[in-house]
Amino acid sequence: MPRVIYIHPNGERSEAEVADGQNLMLAATGHDIEGIVGDCGGVMSCATCHVIVDPQFLEQLPPVSDTENQMLDYTAAPREPGSRLSCQIVMNAALDGIAVRIADPQL
Template sequence: MPTITYVQPGGAADAVTAEDGTTLMRAAVTNGVDGIVGECGGQAMCATCHVYVRPEFAARLPEIGDEEEEMLECTTAERTENSRLGCQISVDAGLDGIVVDVPADQV
């Protein structure tokens, strides 16, 4: 099972494991990771699962789709070149060990 590390704004880290095919958002919500809300349940309609993917993992991710692109324009926290919606990233062995930073604000 892939491991995902969520780094909080203060530097504390939560490492969780997830079944292949689980999204970053679902893994965070299921494991009670602070700062990941997922209000829309993973439909790319709320941007409350915004994360900053560490640069070393960016090339392993799928392209940003139109819906994700639109919602990233609506994030509460600043959008950066590393911004992604956690609900649009499914983990598998290729993303084992991924590290993402949680924004200070989601809603």
Template structure:
């Protein structure tokens, strides 16, 4: 299974194996990672699964939908050019080794 690295705001790293076809958000919450809230359960409605993707890996990700773009304008931690919602990122073999930074706040 692809390996995804989550980096907490304090620098702590957690590596998770996430099955292909599940979202980063699902993989993180199912394994109990702090820092991903995902209150809507992956419906792209709440912007509480915000992550900052390693800039050099951004191009590996699926394109952003209009709704994700709009929701990112309302995140609790400031939006950056590498901001994404982790519920909209489906894990593929190409994402093995992806590194995402968790924001200070999700709500």
């Protein structure tokens, strides 16, 4: 299974195997990765799943939708060039090894 690396605000790293088709918010909450809340369950209404994607992988992601773009303007931590909602990042084999930094705070 492809793997994701979550980088915590203190620099520690957590790795998790993620099934194809699962989003990185659900993968984080399912693996008890702290810092990704996912209050809305992935329907883009909470912005508590904010991550900053490693530039190496950013171009491999589908473009930000209008709704995601709007929600990224309401994140608790400042938006950065690599900011994405992890509920909108769906794992596939090409993303194996993707690194995402967990934004802090989320609320």
